[in-house]
Amino acid sequence: MTTPVTIVGAGLGGLVLSxxxxxxxxxxxVYEAESSPSARTQGGLLDIRDYNGQPALETAGLTEEFRKLILEGRQAMRLLDRDGNVLLDVPDDGTGGNPEVERGELRQMLLDSL
Structure with missing residues (x-):
């Protein structure tokens, strides 16, 4: 017999655990104080790191769904000097370890998986 688990909070961590x-x-x-997933805006962008967030989503069997949420080009980096001259320009080639996603979309993906 398996003991049921109570999770307090339907944040990203609680939903992945569930x-x-x-x-x-x-x-x-899962117990949540807010009345519905749309009770408030879920915030902005999140970097989902290759050493913690991505392995969690893989363990949850959601890597394919997660990859559909990635915002392409968001890992590009450009450094300028005070006069606006480009000192470094690194394009997003898709191999970076911290792709960005919208927090609300990630939360909805997790809710839909339960």
Whole structure:
């Protein structure tokens, strides 16, 4: 018999945990103070790092869905001097380890997976 798990908070961490537990056949209940996912704006952009966020999404079986949310070109970097001369221009070639996604879209993806 598996003991159900109670998760307080439907933030990204709580939703990923609930998804992973679900995949392993462990029942969970997520409690959230807000009345609905659309009760407030979910914030801006997030960098999902290759050493913590991406492995969590892989464990949750959501890598393919996550990749659809990535905002292309957001890992480009340009440094200018005080006169506006370009000192460094590194394009986003898609190989970076911290792609950006919209927080609200990521949260909705996690909700839809449960």
């Amino acid at each position: 998804r992973v537990l679900h995949l392993h056949g462990i029942p969970s209940t």
